[in-house]
Amino acid sequence: MSGNLKGKNIVLGVSGGISAYKSADLLRLLMKEGATVKVAMSANAKKFITPLTFRALSGSPVYQNVFEEIGDDAMEHIRFAEQADLMAVVPASANSIAKMAHGLADDALSTLFVSFSGKVLVAPAMNDKMYSNPAVTENINKLKSRGIFIVEPEYGKLACGAEGKGRLAELEIILKEIIAQFCQKADLAGKKIIVTAGPTREPIDPVRFISNRSSGKMGYAIASEASKRGGEVTLISGPTNLVSPPGIETLYCECAEEMRRLVFDKFSQCKALIMTAAVGDFSPENYEENKIKKNLNGGNVLKLKRNPDILSEIATRKDGQIVVGFAAESENVFENALEKLQKKSMDLIVANNIAKPEIGFGSDYNEATFIKKDQQIRYLDRMPKTELANLLLDEIAELIEVG
Ligand code: CTP
Numbered sequence: 575m576s577g578n579l580k581g582k583n584i585v586l587g588v589s590g591g592i593s594a595y596k597s598a599d600l601l602r603l604l605m606k607e608g609a610t611v612k613v614a615m616s617a618n619a620k621k622f623i624t625p626l627t628f629r630a631l632s633g634s635p636v637y638q639n640v641f642e643e644i645g646d647d648a649m650e651h652i653r654f655a656e657q658a659d660l661m662a663v664v665p666a667s668a669n670s671i672a673k674m675a676h677g678l679a680d681d682a683l684s685t686l687f688v689s690f691s692g693k694v695l696v697a698p699a700m701n702d703k704m705y706s707n708p709a710v711t712e713n714i715n716k717l718k719s720r721g722i723f724i725v726e727p728e729y730g731k732l733a734c735g736a737e738g739k740g741r742l743a744e745l746e747i748i749l750k751e752i753i754a755q756f757c758q759k760a761d762l763a764g765k766k767i768i769v770t771a772g773p774t775r776e777p778i779d780p781v782r783f784i785s786n787r788s789s790g791k792m793g794y795a796i797a798s799e800a801s802k803r804g805g806e807v808t809l810i811s812g813p814t815n816l817v818s819p820p821g822i823e824t825l826y827c828e829c830a831e832e833m834r835r836l837v838f839d840k841f842s843q844c845k846a847l848i849m850t851a852a853v854g855d856f857s858p859e860n861y862e863e864n865k866i867k868k869n870l871n872g873g874n875v876l877k878l879k880r881n882p883d884i885l886s887e888i889a890t891r892k893d894g895q896i897v898v899g900f901a902a903e904s905e906n907v908f909e910n911a912l913e914k915l916q917k918k919s920m921d922l923i924v925a926n927n928i929a930k931p932e933i934g935f936g937s938d939y940n941e942a943t944f945i946k947k948d949q950q951i952r953y954l955d956r957m958p959k960t961e962l963a964n965l966l967l968d969e970i971a972e973l974i975e976v977g
Pocket of ligand 1: 849850851853854884885898899900901902903
C-alpha cells in the first residue's frame with residue numbers, strides 16, 4: 575500500500591498512555607501513504623514520548639502548548655490543523671475522550687479538537703477496567719453520536735499486566751480505517767435501505783423474556799456505512815446497548831412480531847432489505863400478565879410457539895427489492911447458509927461461523943462468506959465489522975444497479 579493518502583492533510587493527536595510510542599510508527603505509515611502530517615500532543619502525552627520524536631519524524635513543529643510560540647509559523651501551523659482533512663487521535667486516553675465529549679480545552683490537543691470541524695477518528699487505548707467504566711462508555715457513545723469514528727481497542731495483554739479489552743487496535747487497522755474515511759463512495763445516494771439489527775426479546779411475563787446473544791454491532795455498522803454512502807437508511811433495532819448512528823431513522827422494537835410489523839411497513843418503498851437481526855424463532859405460547867411464581871405448576875414447563883419468519887414472508891412480497899440475510903451457524907456453515915438462501919429467496923446471504931469465539935456475537939470483528947443467488951461465493955478473512963459492512967454494501971450497490 576502506498577499513496578492512498580496523497581495530498582491529504584492530517585493532524586495526528588497524541589494523548590497520554592503507554593501506547594503513545596506507537597503513534598510515532600503510525601506517523602511514518604501515514605507519511606508513507608503520502609499524507610502531510612502534523613502532530614498535536616496533550617499535556618500528558620509528553621510524559622510518555624517527547625515532542626522531539628514527532629518533530630524529527632514529521633519534519634514539522636509539534637503543537638504542544640497553547641500559550642507558547644512554536645516558531646515564526648505558529649499561526650500557520652494552527653491554521654493547518656484547523657483546515658486539515660482529518661484529525662486522528664491515537665491513542666486516545668480516558669481523560670482525552672472525556673475532554674472531547676464535554677468540549678474541554680485545556681491543552682494543545684483538546685483545544686485543537688474543539689476548534690476542528692472536520693472528520694475525526696479516535697482510537698482509544700487504556701486499562702480494561704477503565705475502558706469498561708460506564709462513564710467512559712457514555713463518553714465514547716457521545717462521540718459516536720456526533721459522527722466521530724471510533725476504532726475499537728482490542729482484547730489482549732495490557733501494559734499493566736492484566737488481560738482484557740483496551741489495547742490499542744493494530745496500526746494496520748487504524749491506517750486502513752483512516753484511508754477508508756477518504757474513500758467514501760456515494761453509490762447508495764438516495765436509495766432507501768432497511769437494516770434490521772440486534773436480538774429480539776420474546777416476553778414470558780412482565781419480568782422475563784427469551785432472547786439471544788446478538789449485540790447488534792454488525793447491523794449498526796451496516797446502517798452507519800450505508801448512510802455514509804448516501805443511503806436513506808431505516809434501522810429497525812431490537813434491544814441493544816448501541817447508539818443510533820447520526821442521520822439515520824431508527825425504529826426500536828422488542829419482539830419478532832413487532833420487528834415484522836416495522837419491516838412490512840417500510841418494505842414496499844425500499845431498494846434493499848438487510849436482515850442482520852437475530853430474530854427469535856420461538857416465543858412463549860402464552861404471555862403471563864403476572865410474574866410467574868416459582869412454586870407454581872411443579873416443574874413449570876414453558877410452551878413455545880414458532881415466530882413468523884420475516885424473510886420467508888417478505889419473499890412473497892418482493893417487487894425488485896434486494897434481500898440480504900445473515901446465517902449464524904455453528905456447524906456445516908456453508909451448506910446451512912446455502913439452504914437458507916434458497917428457502918428464503920434471498921439475493922445474498924452472509925454466512926458466519928458463530929463457533930469461533932474471536933468473531934461474531936459481541937465482537938468488533940467478523941469473518942464471513944458471501945453466497946449469492948447464482949451461487950457465486952466470496953470467502954473473506956477476519957476483519958473489522960465496518961470493513962465487512964462496506965464489502966457487503968459494494969455487493970448490494972451492484973445488485974441494485976443490475977436490478
Ligand atoms: N430470520 C427472519 N425471521 C426469523 C428468523 C430469522 O427473518 N423468525 C432471518 C434472520 O434475520 C437472518 C436469516 O433469517 O437474516 C437467517 O436466520 P438464522 O437465525 O440464521 O436462521 P433461521 O432461519 O432462524 O434457522 P435456524 O434457526 O434453524 O438456523
